[in-house]
Amino acid sequence: MALAAFFLEVTNGGRIRRRALLDVAALLSGLLLMGAKPPQAAAPETAPAPTALEPLTPTSRRAYAEVLKLRLDAARSLLRSELAATPKSPAPLLVANCADFVELVVSQDAKRYDALTESQEARLDALDEAPASALRDYARAEITLHLGLSQLLFKHLVAGGFHLRSGYHQMQDVVKHYPNFTPARKTLGVCDFAVGAMPEGYHWLLRLLGLTPSVEAGLRNLSLAASQPSDFQLESQLLQALIRESYYKQPAEAERLTARLTAEQPENLLFAYVRMSVAKRQHHADAALAAYRARPTGPAYLPVPYLHHMAADLLLYRGDYAASERENLAFLHESRGQHYHKDAVFKLYLAAWLGGQPAAAIARYRSLINQPGPADVEEDTYAQHYYDEARALNPILTRARLQSDGGYDREALATLRSFRPTATTLWRDRIEAPYRRARAFQGLGQLDSAWFYFEATLSEAGPKAPYYYAPQAALQQGYMAQSAGNKPVARKYFLKALAYPWHEYKNSTDAKAKLALRTLK
Incomplete structure (x- = not known):
């Protein structure tokens, strides 16, 4: 337990x-x-x-x-x-x-x-x-x-x-x-x-x-x-399925098991949470929101504030900015811990910015990212890094990222059509643009197009770009080659993912790449 x-x-x-x-x-x-x-x-x-x-x-x-x-x-x-x-x-x-x-x-x-x-x-x-x-x-x-x-x-x-x-x-x-x-x-x-x-x-x-x-x-x-x-035994089965789903990119078992468990025990909040979590990681935002809305509630249950934060992400993916803001405010109000607070405020900033709120509200949320508190989890690290870097996000790339995170890949590609790099476009944005296209094509199962844009990401970034797009692109190419049975190419790209210097998600990216390399032996 x-x-x-x-x-x-x-x-x-x-x-x-x-x-x-x-x-x-x-x-x-x-x-x-x-x-x-x-x-x-x-x-x-x-x-x-x-x-x-x-x-x-x-x-x-x-x-x-x-x-x-x-x-x-x-x-x-x-x-x-x-x-x-x-x-x-x-x-x-x-x-x-x-x-x-x-x-x-x-x-x-x-x-x-x-x-x-x-x-x-x-x-x-x-x-x-x-x-x-x-x-x-x-x-x-x-x-x-x-x-x-x-x-x-x-x-x-x-x-x-x-x-x-x-x-x-x-x-x-x-x-x-x-x-x-x-x-x-x-x-x-x-x-x-x-x-x-x-x-x-x-x-x-x-x-x-x-x-x-x-x-x-x-x-x-x-x-x-x-x-x-x-x-x-059930706990063991659930843990095994979750490992296969997330560490080993085999989601079918976890999706079947969590669907069965929530159907058999609709009064079980843990099972509702896990089903929501699996759907969110698999970029099925609508299914995850359905699990959230069907979860059991009431004073008999231990409050789980993080559920509000998850729901806020899912609503942000859909472009429901006002509802996303309400959920993250509920999370911050109920949470007694310290983790994910910076991430929640960052998402509040995104909802206000993309939702067209007044400039004062947008600026207030952005300033709150820098409030005292730990940045131990990578989401909080990313939020703090964004604040410290003090560079504006590109609204087109940001919308496309959120859409793709929710599994709305056709919408993401449609959004990306309006991205037109110019001489003043930030290097970071030049790297991110092909990466966003690659992830959208990957989500749609158009793997040749995904591979082309992952390669474009690596080419634009070079070997030392301090952003996560290139190492993540290399990691995804490793998975694609591995799925195709091409172990030498898979090894090449997993090693490439490890070779990049510091970026916001280096710990988790490196852990994935090293586990993947073990499977090639």
């Missing part, structure tokens, strides 16, 4: 940069979810012979279902009597901790940090006194990871790093001593995959923490957990 929960906070871009331990937290839990085709070495190994599992108790199972729905008060109410009667039982302690961890990570409410982390530590103390078992040891390792990730999220780096390392090694021990206890393989598999996918620049940190993960081993473990019955 730890990993699926943290996925809520980071799946649409929690690509935390410049703070290595926070990178570990984001990758371990939300997975950044990007990529190419799965490596051949990641085929599922022979499943261990099934043995009797230690299931959750009936009450804990019902409470766990409520946590998955993000109805935390209901979950806690169910657990109250069981925890009072058996205060050292691992099942209710684990599910209770899941509820606290979900609240802390989704809300990012600093006022709740002390109480919730103290509760996590108290549960670890209780488990230390419980009889040894697979479920006891798994719960202890999982809660230790919860605690470490909570500490890292609120930048208690030393304590968080310690608990992260400890929880990771504990989970390794659970798999070693209880090889048929598949929930442990779920958590260890995701940890191995996520940390193994980290850029080489953080390998010193992994060695320092004593982490030696493997992407291939992680996928094998996760596949085992997804294939065998347990109380956590």
Whole structure:
């Protein structure tokens, strides 16, 4: 549950940069979810012979279902009597901790940090006194990871790093001593995959923490957990599908699974969120908005302010600027964390500018980008970079980008027809124009035209342009060559994507390219 929960906070871009331990937290839990085709070495190994599992108790199972729905008060109410009667039982302690961890990570409410982390530590103390078992040891390792990730999220780096390392090694021990206890393989598999996918620049940190993960081993473990019955099988299946969708560019499984889950459980807010997220990443803005509007609401659910920010993006893609502005204002009003605030204000600026609001309103939103606050996630970094660069955006290219992001590729190409570069056109815009055409043609499946304009992007940018268009163009060409079975050409373009200097999305672009290169071996 730890990993699926943290996925809520980071799946649409929690690509935390410049703070290595926070990178570990984001990758371990939300997975950044990007990529190419799965490596051949990641085929599922022979499943261990099934043995009797230690299931959750009936009450804990019902409470766990409520946590998955993000109805935390209901979950806690169910657990109250069981925890009072058996205060050292691992099942209710684990599910209770899941509820606290979900609240802390989704809300990012600093006022709740002390109480919730103290509760996590108290549960670890209780488990230390419980009889040894697979479920006891798994719960202890999982809660230790919860605690470490909570500490890292609120930048208690030393304590968080310690608990992260400890929880990771504990989970390794659970798999070693209880090889048929598949929930442990779920958590260890995701940890191995996520940390193994980290850029080489953080390998010193992994060695320092004593982490030696493997992407291939992680996928094998996760596949085992997804294939065998347990109380956590559905979570394992969902995580596996999301990895394939975003890291490995295989969306069909995630689209089918999230459609089925939302149909079966329309009252489940987490499933509605994930369906919306998958559709947004696949550039299906209308489908994502439909999922947003059909989501369950009400006081029984944990507030998820980030949903408003996602919806604001989707409405911006459609050109519904007033509605986009309302959603981002709702996000800023409800959010108790700090991430995505600069991005939200940047999108408010775009909505005001493209929507023709008065100059004073446009200028006010632009100035708010520079308000105090972190720029740890790449979206916030991009917004701050735009402000610092102090160069006007091109309205034609901006509209086309937004349209293409929403999957409105024909509209994007129509918008781009009015772009006419002149001698005074910025170099950045000269690079972006062919890139926007390439992405629109790619979205329409016209791959020859897409390839032509990706090449034009690389030619215009040269090897050192400090913008993301050229490295992203090279990355997309690598994927296209890989899909066509041309490994040498794919390798050439993945390496080219890695060779570019700093740009706003270098961390995530490099991670995608390196994972893709592994699949070519």
